[in-house]
Amino acid sequence: MIDDFAAAAQATMAYLRHRLGFRLWMVTRTEGDDWIVLYADDAGYGITPGQSFRWTDTVCARMVLGHGPNIAPSTIDVPAYAQAPLGRHLPTGAYVGIPLRRGDGSLFGTLCGFDPQPQPPSIREELDTLTLLGSLLATILDRELDSGSEARLADRAGADDARDSLTGLVNRRGWDMFLQREEERCSRYGHSACVVSIDLDDLKFTNDTQGQGSGDALLMRAARALEQVTRGTDVIARLGGDEFAMLMVECDYFDAQAMLMRVQEALAAADVRASLGMAMRKPGYDLEEAFAMADAEMVRAKRSRKVLN
Known part of the structure; x- marks a missing residue:
């Protein structure tokens, strides 16, 4: 029985190859201006899962x-398709495509097929079959994405043994676990995500001049400020000492920028000075690599603040 999105995608592409031929079948995700290949049944194009292209350059964008x-x-014979810039990378003599939409009507991606050679006009008779398969695939997808949101919340609620004893935030072990689990979701569904590295500027000075109790109070203010501006599905962690981290799931660049501004405002309102770095998880590098980039940006920001001071 096929009851998950990955298996359903593979079975759908295999069936369509058997029924219609075509050299390339794909299930894709649109995310911002990225068109991400989630699954591919390829016989000559050299396409692999995880590759991304510019959405506006694609035949699928024009179809949608x-x-x-x-x-x-x-x-x-279709000028909009013949002129699609991605045709230079995916030679397209014939094309079929169906939008994959969430239950709320929003576009998730496409189920599509390409062949370098024109095909018989009779393939137009397959539209009902293609539409049905796309609808079934979208239904399975929507169910999985909904259950994925519930799984995230359950993960957060069940992480009591992976929390920092002072702040109650996720600790380093919990952070690594959540990062791995979210990377699996990102790879499976093409989700975007944002990671933020945060380093408090004054913890050592506060501990040295006012005592550890004041330092602990500073850490608590930082933790509560971060909790105020995040969603229940996001992750906030204290990695150790004065290091904090945030993982914001299904978050595009514009959402991430808005969130970063709210974080900065919340920390300032709590009288917490900190250096921050942010990076997006994108096709081509995973969440661990994105966090390394965010951490490097945080270090640059901290050095810059020291020079200014």
């Missing part, structure tokens, strides 16, 4: 906008 049909036996 209604600039061409779901089934084009000869793309040269």
Whole structure:
């Protein structure tokens, strides 16, 4: 029985290859201006899962906008498809594509097929079959994404043995665990995510001049400030000493920028001075690599603050 999105995607592509041929079948995700290949059944194009292209350059983008049909036996006869810039990378003589939409109607991605050669006009008769398969795939996807949100909340609630004893935030072990679990979701569904590295500027000075109790109070103010501006599915961690980290899930660049501003405002309101670095998880590098980039940006910010002071 096929009851998960990955297996359903693979089975759907295998069935369509058997029924229609075509050299390339894909299940894709649109995320911002990225068109991300989640699953591929490829016989000659050299496409692998995880690759991304510019969404606006694709035939699928034009199909979703209604600039061409779901089934084009000869793309040269459809000007919008023939002129798609990605055609230089994916030679397209024939094309089929169906949008994959969430239950709320928002676009998730596409189920699509490409062949370098034009195909018989009779393939237009397969539209009902293609539409049905896309609808079934989207239903499985929507169910999994909803259960994934519930799983995140359950993970957060069940992390009592991976918490920092002072602040109650996730500790280093918990952070590594959540980062790994979210990376699995990102790889599976093409989610974007944002990671933030935070280093308090005054903890050592506060401990040295006012005592550890004041230092602990500073850490607590920082923790509560971060909790005020995050969602229940996000992760806040105290990695040790004066180091904090944040993981914001299903968060695009613009959402991340807005969140970072709220973080800065919340810390300032709590009288906490800190250096921050942010990076996005994108196709091509994972969450651990993104966090390393955020950490490097935080270090640069801290050095810059020292020079200014």
